[in-house]
Amino acid sequence: MKRAFGRDARALAPGLAYLAPSLILFVAFVFYPLTQTIRLSFYNTRSTGVATTFAGLDQYTELLSSEAFRTGMVATAQFALYTVPASIAVALVLAVLLNQRLRGVNVFRTMMSSTIAVSAAVGSLIWLLLFNPSLGLLNYVLSLVGIRGPEWLIQPTTAVIAVALTTVWLMLGTNIIVLLAGLQGVPEEIYEAARIDGARGIRMFTRITVPMVSPSLFFLLVVDTIAVLQAFTQIHLLTRGGPVDATRVLVYSIYLDAFQNFQFGYASAQAVILLLLVLALTIVQFGVVERRVHYQ
Amino acid sequence: MSTVTAAAGIRAPRRIRAGRIGAYALLVVGSLLVAFPLLITISYSFMAESDIITFPPPVLPKNPTLHNYEQVLQAIPIGRYLLNSFVVSTVVVIGQLITASLAAFAFSFVQFRGRTVLFFVFLSTLMIPWEATIIPNYITIRSIGWLDTYQGLAVPFMATAFGTFLLRQAFLQIPHELHDSARIDGASSFRFFRSMVLPLTRPALGTVAIYGFLSTYNQYFWPLLITNQTLMRTTQVGIAQLRFEESLRWGLVMAGVVMVALPTLALLVVGQRQLIRGLTAGAVKG
Numbered sequence: 001m002k003r004a005f006g007r008d009a010r011a012l013a014p015g016l017a018y019l020a021p022s023l024i025l026f027v028a029f030v031f032y033p034l035t036q037t038i039r040l041s042f043y044n045t046r047s048t049g050v051a052t053t054f055a056g057l058d059q060y061t062e063l064l065s066s067e068a069f070r071t072g073m074v075a076t077a078q079f080a081l082y083t084v085p086a087s088i089a090v091a092l093v094l095a096v097l098l099n100q101r102l103r104g105v106n107v108f109r110t111m112m113s114s115t116i117a118v119s120a121a122v123g124s125l126i127w128l129l130l131f132n133p134s135l136g137l138l139n140y141v142l143s144l145v146g147i148r149g150p151e152w153l154i155q156p157t158t159a160v161i162a163v164a165l166t167t168v169w170l171m172l173g174t175n176i177i178v179l180l181a182g183l184q185g186v187p188e189e190i191y192e193a194a195r196i197d198g199a200r201g202i203r204m205f206t207r208i209t210v211p212m213v214s215p216s217l218f219f220l221l222v223v224d225t226i227a228v229l230q231a232f233t234q235i236h237l238l239t240r241g242g243p244v245d246a247t248r249v250l251v252y253s254i255y256l257d258a259f260q261n262f263q264f265g266y267a268s269a270q271a272v273i274l275l276l277l278v279l280a281l282t283i284v285q286f287g288v289v290e291r292r293v294h295y296q
Numbered sequence: 297m298s299t300v301t302a303a304a305g306i307r308a309p310r311r312i313r314a315g316r317i318g319a320y321a322l323l324v325v326g327s328l329l330v331a332f333p334l335l336i337t338i339s340y341s342f343m344a345e346s347d348i349i350t351f352p353p354p355v356l357p358k359n360p361t362l363h364n365y366e367q368v369l370q371a372i373p374i375g376r377y378l379l380n381s382f383v384v385s386t387v388v389v390i391g392q393l394i395t396a397s398l399a400a401f402a403f404s405f406v407q408f409r410g411r412t413v414l415f416f417v418f419l420s421t422l423m424i425p426w427e428a429t430i431i432p433n434y435i436t437i438r439s440i441g442w443l444d445t446y447q448g449l450a451v452p453f454m455a456t457a458f459g460t461f462l463l464r465q466a467f468l469q470i471p472h473e474l475h476d477s478a479r480i481d482g483a484s485s486f487r488f489f490r491s492m493v494l495p496l497t498r499p500a501l502g503t504v505a506i507y508g509f510l511s512t513y514n515q516y517f518w519p520l521l522i523t524n525q526t527l528m529r530t531t532q533v534g535i536a537q538l539r540f541e542e543s544l545r546w547g548l549v550m551a552g553v554v555m556v557a558l559p560t561l562a563l564l565v566v567g568q569r570q571l572i573r574g575l576t577a578g579a580v581k582g
Contacts, residue, residue, distance in 0.1 A: 014485070015408030021395040022418070025455035029433055030421045036432035049435045094326050100319055110568060111327035114334060116575070117564035119514035121532040122557045125539060126333045129340070129546055137336065137353050172330060174575060181576035230425050233516040237536055251427050258431050259521065268431055275428040282423045 037275070040268035047262035059269035068245065069253075069270075075160065076229065076249040082164035083171070084224045088217060090168065091175030096209060098176065099183040109180070116173035120233035127166040128153075128238060156246035159239050163247050166234050171227065175220055182216030183209070222285040226278055250274050334557075340550040341365070348546050364551035371548060374555055376527055377534035382559075384449045384530060385512040391454030392508045393501060399455075400463035401489045405475055418457045427517070434521055444528040449519055453512060459504040462577055466500035467493055503574040506567040510560055531556040 016023075041059055043051035063069050098109050115123070130138045131152040139149025152162040186209075194208045210217070232251050235241060241248035241256060248256070250270060258267035328335070336355065340348060341364050343357040368374060402408070403415055433452060442448030470493060478488040494501070519530040529537070535552045538544070564571065 011407075011409045013408070015402045015406045015411060015414070018398045018402035018406060019414060022399040022455040022457075022460065023414075025395065025451070026417070026421055026457075028436070029452040029455075030424055030429060033429035033432035033436065034424055036435075037429055040431065049431070094330070097319070097322055097326055102316065102319060102323075105323070108323045108327045110565065112330045113568075113572075114331055114561065114564060116571065117510060117560040118334070118557060119516065119532055119560065121514075121516045121536050122553050123333070125535065125549060125553050126337050128539065129550070130333060130336075134351075135349060135353060135546065137355075140351075140353050169330075169333065177572050177575050181572070226425070230427050232427070233532075236516070236520075237539055254427060254430075255517075259434075264431055264435075271428045271431060274425060278425045278428070279423055 034275075037268050037271050040265050041272045043265050045263070045265040049262075049264040051265070055265065059265050063266065063269050063273075068248070071245050072248050072250060072253045075245070075247055078160050079164055079167075079231070079247070079249050080225055080228045082161060083167045083228050084221060086164070087168040087171045087175055087224060088179075088220050091172055091179050091220075092210075092213070092217070094172075095176050095179035095183055096205065098180055113173040113176050115170055116177065118170065118173070120170055120231070121237060123166055123170045124234045124237035127162070127169070131162050131238075153239055154243060156243050159243055159246050163234050163238055166238065167228065167231060170234070171224055175224070178220055179213060179216050182213040186212040218288060219285075222281050226281055229274065229277060229281075250277075334561075337550050337553055337557075340547060341554045343547055345545055345547045364547040365555070367545070367548045368552040368555070372534055372538065372552065373527065374531075374534065374552060377529055377531045378555070378559075380446070380449075380528065381513050381531040383446055385509045387446065387450040388453045388512040389505050389508045391450065392456045392459050392504060395455045396459035396463050396504060397489075397494065397501065399460045400467050401485075401493060403460070403464045404467035404470075405472075405489070405493070406485060418460055421457045430517070430521070437522055443522050444525045448522050449530065450512075452518075453508075456504070456508065459508065462504055462574060463497065463500055465577065466497040470496055499570065499573075502567065503570040503577075506563060506570045507574045510563060510571070513560060 040049075040051060042055060042057070044053045044055045044058075045051055094112050098105060098112060130136045133139055133149065133151045138152070142149040150158045152158045190208060190212065191204070194204055199207060229249075230251055231249070232255065235247050235249060235252045236255075239247040241252045251274065254267045254270045254274065257263045257270065261267075339356055342360040342362070343354065344359065344361055344363065347354055347358055399418065403411065403418075437443060437448045437452070442451075474492060475488060478492060479485075483491075513530075514532060515530070516532045516536070519533045520536075523529050523533060526534075535549075535556045538549045538552060
C-alpha cells in the first residue's frame with residue numbers, strides 16, 4: 001500500500017512540475033476567490049469586506065425579494081436580448097459578403113473585423129459622442145429621414161438600446177471572424193448542388209448557408225450571451241446603471257453594492273447568481289455539442 | 297443544350313462584371329458603416345472644438361489641426377498611461393507564454409497520474425467568470441499591498457487555460473518520434489521542450505501573445521478597481537476619466553481615444569492572422 005502510494009506520487013511529480021506555475025495562479029486567483037465569493041454570500045460583512053456573522057441564506061432571501069434585484073435581472077435580460085441576436089444577425093450578413101473570392105477582399109475583412117481591437121472603453125467614448133443629442137451624428141442622420149432622435153441616455157427605454165447598440169458594434173468584429181471561418185468550412189460542392197436545384201439569393205441563404213453555419217451560430221449565441229452578462233465598461237461609461245436603474249445589469253449591481261455601498265456579502269450573493277448563470281450556459285453549450293457529436 | 301450554353305457564354309461576362317461591381321459596392325458600404333465610428337473619431341481628433349459644436353455636425357475637419365493632441369498631452373499624463381499599459385500587458389504576455397507552454401507540454405508529452413483530472417481543473421477555469429471572483433481578488437490584492445502596483449495589475453492574469461489549450465493543440469502536431477529520439481540522444485524532457493517544441497510552435501505562441509496583449513491592454517474593470525493614483529492608471533481607465541470632467545472637450549477626448557486605440561489597431565493589422573486563429577480555435581471545435 002505504502003509502496004503503491006509512493007509510486008503514484010513519483011508518477012505525478014514530473015507532470016506537476018510543469019503545471020505548478022499555472023496551478024498556483026489558478027488556485028490564488030480563481031479557485032480560492034471562488035470559495036470566498038460563495039462563503040461571503042452566506043455572511044454579513046463589515047465595510048472592509050471582512051466577514052462578521054453567519055447569515056445563512058439571508059442575503060439570498062433579501063436579494064430575491066428585492067424590487068431592485070428583479071429590475072436588475074429584467075435589465076440584464078433586456079440588454080442580452082437587444083444585443084446578442086442583433087450582433088449575430090448583422091455579423092452573418094457581413095460575413096456572407098466577405099466570403100467571396102474577390103481581389104482585395106482582405107482589406108474589407110480587416111475593416112469589418114476592426115472592432116476586435118477596439119476596447120470597450122474606447123468604443124463607449126466614441127458612441128457617447130454619437131449619442132449626444134445636440135452634437136452627435138446619430139440624431140442628425142435620423143433627422144434627415146424625418147425622425148426626431150431621442151435623448152438617448154436620458155430616457156430609460158432608449159438608454160438600454162444605446163448600451164446594446166454600442167455592445168453590438170463592439171462584438172461585431174469577433175462575430176464576423178467566427179462566422180467567416182464557419183462559412184469557409186462549408187464545401188463549395190454544397191452550394192453547387194443547391195444552385196443546380198435552382199436555389200438563389202435569399203433561399204440559398206436561409207436553406208443552405210444558415211443551416212451549414214448553425215454550429216458557429218450556436219457557439220456565438222452562448223459565448224456572446226456570456227460576454228454580455230459580463231459587460232461592465234459600456235454601462236459604467238454610458239449610463240452608470242441609470243437612468244432609474246434601467247441599465248443596472250447584474251455585473252453593474254455587483255460593482256455598485258461591493259465597491260460603492262461596501263455591502264460585500266450582498267454583492268457576493270449576486271456574484272454567485274452570475275456564476276450560476278454562466279455555468280448553466282456553459283453546460284447547455286457542452287450538452288448540445290455532445291448531442292451533435294453523438295448523432296453524427 | 298449547346299445553343300443555350302453558347303448564348304449564356306456571351307451574356308455571362310457582362311452579368312458577372314455587374315455582379316462583381318455590386319459585390320464591391322456592398323463591401324464598401326458595409327465596411328464604411330462598421331468602421332464609421334472609428335473613422336469619425338480620427339476626423340474629430342483633427343477638428344477645432346468650435347467646429348465640432350456647429351450644426352449640422354461636421355464630418356471632416358475644415359481646418360485640420362493638431363491642437364487637440366497638444367491639449368490632451370497637457371490635460372492627462374497619457375504617455376505615462378501608455379507606459380503603464382505596455383509594461384503590464386508585456387509582463388502578462390511573458391507570464392502567459394511561460395505558464396501556458398509549460399502546462400501544455402505536460403498535457404501533451406509528459407505521462408503522469410491525474411493528467412485527465414488536472415486537465416478538467418484547467419478546463420473548469422474557463423467556466424468561471426472573472427466578475428464572480430472579483431470581490432475576493434480585490435480583497436487579496438489589497439491585503440498584500442498590491443493596490444496601485446504593476447504586479448497587482450498583471451499577476452492575476454499570468455495563467456491562461458485558453459492559451460494552454462491552444463498551445464496543447466499545436467504541441468500535439470509534433471510527431472512523438474521526435475520526442476523518443478531526443479530521449480534516446482539523452483536529452484531531458486525540459487531540454488526537448490526548450491530546444492524543439494518551442495521553436496517548432498512559434499505561430500501558436502504568437503497567437504497566445506497577441507491575444508494576451510490585446511485582452512490585457514483593453515481591460516477596464518480591474519484596473520479601475522485597483523488603481524487610485526493618477527500615475528498608476530492604465531490607458532483605458534485614464535482616458536475614461538476625461539468623460540467625468542466638468543466640461544467635456546470632445547476634440548480632446550477623441551484625440552486621446554486615437555492615441556489609446558492606435559497600438560491595438562496596429563496590432564490587429566500586423567497580427568490579424570494569429571488573432572483569427574485564436575478566435576476560431578474554440579468555435580470550429582465547439
